[in-house]
Amino acid sequence: MAYTISAAIKSRLFEAVMVSTDSEYYAEVARYYGAEVPFLRPSAMASECSPDIEWIEYTLKQLEDEGHQYDCFSILRPTSPFRQVNTIKRAWKAFTSDKTIDSLRAVEKCKQHPGKMWVIRGNRMMPLLPLNESNQPWHSRPYQSLPEVYVQNASLEMAWTRVVLETHTISGNHVMPFFTEDYEGFDINDPYDWQLAEQLVKTGKARLPKVGLEPFIFIKRLP
Numbered sequence: 001m002a003y004t005i006s007a008a009i010k011s012r013l014f015e016a017v018m019v020s021t022d023s024e025y026y027a028e029v030a031r032y033y034g035a036e037v038p039f040l041r042p043s044a045m046a047s048e049c050s051p052d053i054e055w056i057e058y059t060l061k062q063l064e065d066e067g068h069q070y071d072c073f074s075i076l077r078p079t080s081p082f083r084q085v086n087t088i089k090r091a092w093k094a095f096t097s098d099k100t101i102d103s104l105r106a107v108e109k110c111k112q113h114p115g116k117m118w119v120i121r122g123n124r125m126m127p128l129l130p131l132n133e134s135n136q137p138w139h140s141r142p143y144q145s146l147p148e149v150y151v152q153n154a155s156l157e158m159a160w161t162r163v164v165l166e167t168h169t170i171s172g173n174h175v176m177p178f179f180t181e182d183y184e185g186f187d188i189n190d191p192y193d194w195q196l197a198e199q200l201v202k203t204g205k206a207r208l209p210k211v212g213l214e215p216f217i218f219i220k221r222l223p
Contacts, residue, residue, distance in 0.1 A: 004077070057165075070161055
């Protein structure tokens with residue numbers, strides 16, 4: 001969280017850097033590193049299966065009720081610690097260069113092609129992708145002959161606020177790709193990712209944004 005907040009603040013692009021959470025503890029951590037937490041997110045919108053549109057729409061409406069209106073917003077998830085200040089600036093430059101888009105989303109080239117993936121039903125399986133124009137299954141073609149496919153990562157998203165209010169989605173219909181470089185889009189989701197991230201930092205293959213503060217220390221207050 002510290003790395004994400006620091007990169008966002010140092011980019012000098014945002015009128016406000018806020019953290020959405022249902023946890024008083026995480027709210028305290030966020031404020032320590034310089035972010036705002038004007039209110040807590042309802043716990044019903046904070047489960048691992050909660051769709052983004054729920055808390056984004058809630059947040060924007062709550063802010064509007066408090067007299068704060070914003071033209072656009074960016075989602076910077078704390079699970080992508082290698083996102084740099086320059087990453088955010090590059091994305092902002094691309095986002096504002098085309099007035100016809102609804103949003104921008106970080107993507108990277110797929111390491112495992114969906115043309116080789118299957119959906120299993122009982123003791124049968126079917127290809128995830130339908131047949132191509134030549135009626136030859138993707139899974140039987142050489143990997144090098146398959147079309148390039150990109151997957152979204154958790155590095156960042158940017159969108160106009162009107163998109164949420166008008167379409168009730170966080171991306172709208174016209175989405176611009178933002179191609180992350182090196183480890184900008186690296187996402188930590190499990191212990192293996194955590195260990196790999198530590199190794200990348202240790203070997204100098206990836207770097208973390210500078211925070212400039214001592215690590216947060218939680219002191220439990222007794223009643």
